[in-house]
Amino acid sequence: MKVYISATLRNFFGKHHVIETSAGDIRSALKLLTDEYPDARTVLFDKDENLRSFVRIYVGSEDRTSTDMWYKKLSEEDDILILPAIAGGASSDSIINDARMKAQTLDDNEIKRFEKHLLLKEISVKGQKRIKAARVIVCGAGALGSPVIQYLASAGVGAIKVVDENEVALEDLQNQVIHSSRDVKRPKVASAKDTVRNINKNIEFEAENTRLDAQNIEQIFDGYDLVIDCTDNYKMRYLINDACALLDIPLVFAAIYQYEGRVGIFNHNGGPCLRCLYPEPPESGLVPTCAEGGTISPLPGIIGSIQANEALKLIIGIGDHLDGKLLTVDSLYLQSRILNIKKNSQCPLCGLSKTILSVEDFDYDDFCGLKESEDEVPVEGITPEELTKRMDGGDPMTIIDVREPHERAIMRFPNAIVIPIGQLARRMKELDPEVDTIFICRSGKRSILAINTLREAGYEGKMYNLKGGFDAMKDLILSHEGAWL
Numbered sequence: 001m002k003v004y005i006s007a008t009l010r011n012f013f014g015k016h017h018v019i020e021t022s023a024g025d026i027r028s029a030l031k032l033l034t035d036e037y038p039d040a041r042t043v044l045f046d047k048d049e050n051l052r053s054f055v056r057i058y059v060g061s062e063d064r065t066s067t068d069m070w071y072k073k074l075s076e077e078d079d080i081l082i083l084p085a086i087a088g089g090a091s092s093d094s095i096i097n098d099a100r101m102k103a104q105t106l107d108d109n110e111i112k113r114f115e116k117h118l119l120l121k122e123i124s125v126k127g128q129k130r131i132k133a134a135r136v137i138v139c140g141a142g143a144l145g146s147p148v149i150q151y152l153a154s155a156g157v158g159a160i161k162v163v164d165e166n167e168v169a170l171e172d173l174q175n176q177v178i179h180s181s182r183d184v185k186r187p188k189v190a191s192a193k194d195t196v197r198n199i200n201k202n203i204e205f206e207a208e209n210t211r212l213d214a215q216n217i218e219q220i221f222d223g224y225d226l227v228i229d230c231t232d233n234y235k236m237r238y239l240i241n242d243a244c245a246l247l248d249i250p251l252v253f254a255a256i257y258q259y260e261g262r263v264g265i266f267n268h269n270g271g272p273c274l275r276c277l278y279p280e281p282p283e284s285g286l287v288p289t290c291a292e293g294g295t296i297s298p299l300p301g302i303i304g305s306i307q308a309n310e311a312l313k314l315i316i317g318i319g320d321h322l323d324g325k326l327l328t329v330d331s332l333y334l335q336s337r338i339l340n341i342k343k344n345s346q347c348p349l350c351g352l353s354k355t356i357l358s359v360e361d362f363d364y365d366d367f368c369g370l371k372e373s374e375d376e377v378p379v380e381g382i383t384p385e386e387l388t389k390r391m392d393g394g395d396p397m398t399i400i401d402v403r404e405p406h407e408r409a410i411m412r413f414p415n416a417i418v419i420p421i422g423q424l425a426r427r428m429k430e431l432d433p434e435v436d437t438i439f440i441c442r443s444g445k446r447s448i449l450a451i452n453t454l455r456e457a458g459y460e461g462k463m464y465n466l467k468g469g470f471d472a473m474k475d476l477i478l479s480h481e482g483a484w485l
């Protein structure tokens with residue numbers, strides 16, 4: 001039979017964390033151990049030979065601290081665990097109620113697997129049971145989702161549902177550590193599922209290979225305790241925020257850009273929501289997304305780990321949370337700060353007079369500027385193939401590259417005039433209205449903004465947007481024997 005000793009008591013047991021004994025019950029096991037380690041006797045027992053109140057004895061998941069259980073015969077397979085008393089244990093702040101916690105049991109394998117949690121007095125058996133009872137949704141199996149999903153699985157969260165409609169791309173492997181080279185072109189949720197199975201096959205894992213929208217989000221979130229936002233675009237973030245507020249599910253939010261990350265908890269304990277912090281997203285295309293702006297590889301690991309840590313604290317009910325706060329981390333200059341977010345009484349979602357009562361009635365495309373308004377003239381596009389053909393044919397045209405300097409360093413266009421969006425109106429005279437002008441950015445979104453900016457400034461020449469931007473052009477450029485690199 002094995003006896004497990006918690007970290008705080010190990011110094012009294014010759015630094016052992018597990019001791020093999022031939023004893024057949026708790027009483028004789030404790031006698032044998034304390035005979036061998038006399039120091040341990042004075043720690044575990046008072047002068048009247050009573051077990052001290054801060055020590056608890058478990059056999060498997062059962063509390064056998066009471067001495068009348070000590071004579072019960074144990075088998076060779078039973079494990080005894082000696083650990084400090086559950087000083088208060090999980091607080092009432094946990095998002096998992098006591099009934100659900102009590103319905104869980106931990107088997108011997110789990111006691112071993114989660115030993116490091118059981119040894120923390122704030123977590124202990126009750127906390128681990130809450131973790132096991134918890135049902136968590138992770139939106140996005142990309143950069144932030146990678147650490148979040150893996151840590152939640154490792155920590156023993158009982159049910160994890162991951163929603164993501166994308167496939168793994170080669171460039172994802174730089175920071176999406178849940179996927180590996182052989183997963184390229186596979187659905188991200190399938191790859192994530194394999195990784196989670198390898199960590200712990202007892203976790204209930206649901207892979208939703210779908211895109212969240214106003215029609216499916218409530219049904220996907222239904223029955224879950226916590227949502228973790230690991231997405232990368234504003235439309236999704238507001239949709240998730242709104243669904244969480246309407247369904248009354250707390251939300252652990254995080255975002256990353258280049259070297260900087262942010263984490264916060266929305267919609268918890270009457271706290272603010274994303275709309276309280278940012279009533280509106282930035283104009284479409286104005287701020288590059290993380291995919292366009294780049295990120296240093298470990299940043300999502302840092303930020304996602306904090307997200308997972310906040311999620312576990314909410315589940316267990318311990319510590320200070322980031323609700324009503326926003327943690328910002330600058331990994332380049334190693335600075336972090338915690339900002340307080342005020343709940344906005346005018347918030348249309350969680351304020352005093354709510355106007356958003358259903359996600360299905362809200363136009364997220366319009367709100368995020370993703371829809372062309374009716375009086376707006378649509379922007380004409382040109383495909384990479386058409387552009388290549390025109391370039392090879394020597395057609396007269398002007399190519400304008402509106403990307404940021406660091407993006408151009410990777411791949412540049414020959415003969416392209418470089419004009420950041422902010423300077424376009426001022427430098428309009430560099431364009432020849434007699435020839436076609438092609439606008440290029442990374443993904444084909446900021447170039448639309450560029451064309452609309454020039455239209456507003458009164459430019460009347462013919463303008464085309466390179467469809468899909470550089471991303472769509474990459475293969476063609478590379479097949480041109482590096483001529484354009």
Ligand SMILES: [Zn+2]
Binds near residue numbers: 274349351
């Ligand atoms: Zn709000």
